[in-house]
Amino acid sequence: MIEARGLTKVYGEKTAVAGVNFTVEAGRVTGFLGPNGAGKSTTMRMIMGLDRPTSGSVTVNGVPFDRHHAPLRDVGALLDAKAVHTSRSAYNHLRAMAATHSIPKKRVHEVIEMTGLADVAKKKVGGFSLGMGQRLGIAAALLGDPQTVILDEPVNGLDPEGVVWVRNLVKYLASEGRTVFLSSHLMSEMAVTADHLIVIGRGKIIADAPIQDIINGKGRIRTRVRTDQPDQLMQLLAGDGVSVELQDNELLEVTGLDPRRIARAALDSHVMIYELTPLQASLEEAYMELTKDEVEYHSLITTGDHAPVPSGGN
Amino acid sequence: MSSTTFEPTPPSRGEHGGTAGNTANNTAGNRAGDSLSTGPGPSFPRVLNSEFIKFRTLLSTLILLGCTVLVVVGFGALSAWGTGQFAEAASTDPEAAAAFAAQGGDLAVGVPTSGIAFAQLILGSLGVLLMSSEFTTGMARSTFAAVPKRLPAFAAKLLVVMVTAFVLTAASVFLAGLVSLPILDNYNLNLDLSSSQSVKMLLINSLYVAAVAAIGMALGAIIRNSAGGIMSLVGLFFVAPIAFQLIPGDFFVEARKYLPGNTVEPMIAVEHLPDALEAWQAALVLGAWVVVPVVLAAVLLKKRDV
Known part of the structure; x- marks a missing residue:
């Protein structure tokens, strides 16, 4: 369970996350939806103790991340597909990560197999495609067999098969009773993956509701x-x-x-x-409506009425 | 890639018994809060092991280490040859003999450490790179997610680079001595690698290079940029001594003694040099040059966002 209370992050003049409160429950996939620049990644970095909150707090299973006895075994995160030294091989990267928690090499091989990296594990990460990088990031997240899994935009750059694989993987992890927190800026992806949705725009929580509400409410x-x-x-x-x-x-x-x-x-x-x-x-329309003004980078197309809503069709 | 890749392979939960009792049917909530893992966490020896794996699995690091050995041994050999030529000239030319005598007579003892200036540049840069590359590549997010207290990872990294710098410098200097022996012998110059002065020079120079590597790593952690860190290091060790010499005024003459690069000479001097720090003073100054940036780096590392 992840709990954020009054979580705030201010960078200079810009408030990236503005006092958000939310709870991510175990046993279901919780989607974290918001346009680019809404504060998703910042929130996730704060959960992982990488960015210090300006105020407020966030805990995983009741404890701030940096006070966990064995952080990698409790929480696994893919925050950035490029959180790897480009000149090191995928295998050595995972081995070094595993060493911090005495995770056996057997487990390193397991996550390599699981994520389909076996063929490229000995190659330098610098030569990886974005999709390969995502797989490596997911492998690293699963390394400690954690109770809580946090994935920031995991399907970015994945091929269609990979997208389905991630979808099934997170559902499986949630079915095992784990806490799964998954961000995306795509409503359509969330609609088929998440059980519960937290919507963020300009650093504020816009909605926090079961996905069923959204699907029922569509149109x-x-x-x-x-x-x-x-x-x-x-x-x-x-x-x-x-x-x-x-x-x-x-x-x-x-x-x-x-x-x-x-x-x-x-x-x-x-x-x-x-x-x-x-x-x-519907919540989706509300999302589009609310985020219309919240989106930091408008594209010309999305200023149209409803046309390109990535809603997975209707 | 094989198609089996995409199956949602169940992650094995058999390895670590700490989270036992997680059946697939567990309902939400009842595991929350009471499920902190009991498996091994990031203790310092484990973090040290991880940092050592990271250290030796980068080709660029290994290349820099190899270069250090080559440079120290190469300069040792060159220096042996040059010193021999000098000594030979001294035996026929009274002017050269006077210059030779002015050097204190025993030039051979400094031959094995003649490449130290370059060793410190390479290993100091390595110190910068090991830390700055964490930030430039994004690796830091993985590193500090695994070790969220951060300082153990920094300490482990520091220990790895300092011990490596010390051992490698000592080994290279010793090897440079061995290579120089036959060359010096050729010119009837005597070098005793087991003399107390030889051992002292080897140890102090190796400690010094380890200190430079630590300063480099601290700069890398503070500046978080490879080029900036290396330039700062070069500025401190190569530019500042020259600049301080050129700027007129007593202050800079005095201040020059306190630059880290000028602390070795007083420490290895056989007798106290005129107008120089005492050996213990020099050691303290060098120590301060290590401690201050390292503490600053640690404070910033703990405080800043990754």
Whole structure:
């Protein structure tokens, strides 16, 4: 379990992470989604004790990373595919890392096999492609067989097979009860990999919700409805893909139907409604909406209405 | 790459029993907080082993070490030849004889250590590089993720480079002495490698080179840039002594004695040299030149982001 409390990092004038609070639970894949420059990597470096928080704290299993008795055995991280001396071979890099914790050579060979690096393990890392570098980074993260795995943009530069492999790997690790914290700037990747999503933009947590909320909410609209006949309206609206939640005496929240159809259904059955308010759309739209202003580097294409939302199609 | 590569191979959990009881069906939460590993952690001997692996698995490091041996032995041999020529000239030319006498007569004893200036440059640069390359390549993030207290890794690195510099310099100087012996013999000059002065010169010069390597490593940790670190080192050991000599004024004449590169001579002198530090003073000055940058580097390393 990773817990951040009021975690803040300020570089000079720029606040990279602004007092975030979140908890990454064990046993599920938690995605960390945000546009480039949102503070994902900074947050992850702070978890690993590499960047000192300006204020606040972050712990892994209740203890700050640098106070762990055997850090590599508790937490494995891929923070940067290039966190390796380019002139050293992949095998020697892993062997040196393993030596700090007396991790046997057998385990070094295991992670090399596991990540598909066997053919290039004796070659200098400097000649590796980005995808190979990612594999080496993942191998290093798994070296200590850690309870907590942190991967910063692990699928960057991977071929499609590698992407699937990482997806299956993290799911497997989570199924073993491990804490898996995975960052990406791609909603589509998160949608198929993560169980839970923490969305960050400009250093602030925008959303922290189960992925199911996002998938259910995709392309749907939540509407707040007030009526003096809530039970009747609930029955009327019930149907596939529609959920109606009674929130208060006369207050309903409807998901999966647009306001026009709710109003039509009410009118047809002579149920009076006295409020009909469209609420924030899906989390994905909220992400795009919120991050529209939060993105540090706009590209021309993404300023269009909705077109290139990397949502995995609909 | 074979297709088996992409299977989500279960990572073996059999190795370390510390996290026993992790069945796949464990639900979220119930392992959190109570699952700190009990396996071996980064104790200093392990970190030292890791740093030594890192040290010897870089080809560039091995090349620099080889160069050091070649340079020290090569200069020893050249110096033996030059000293022999000088001595030969002294036996026929009264002017050369006077110059020879002015040198104290025993030139041969300094022959094995004549390449030290270059050894210190190479091994000092190696000290810079070993540390700065951690930061320029990003390796530091791996290093300090494995050793989050940071200072043990720095201490281990320092120990590796200092011991290597000491041993390598001592061995090279001894080898240079062995190579010089037949050359000096040819000119009827006598060199006793087991004399106390020979041993003293070997040990003090080797310690000195180890100190320079430590200063280099500290500079590498402070500056985090290879070129900048090496330039600072060169500035301190090669430029400053000359600059201090050229700048008029008593202050610089006095200050020059306290430069790290000028501490060796007082320490190896047979008799106290006029207008020089005492041997113990020189040793203290050199010690301070090591301790101050190393402490500064350690403080910054602990405090700064990686």
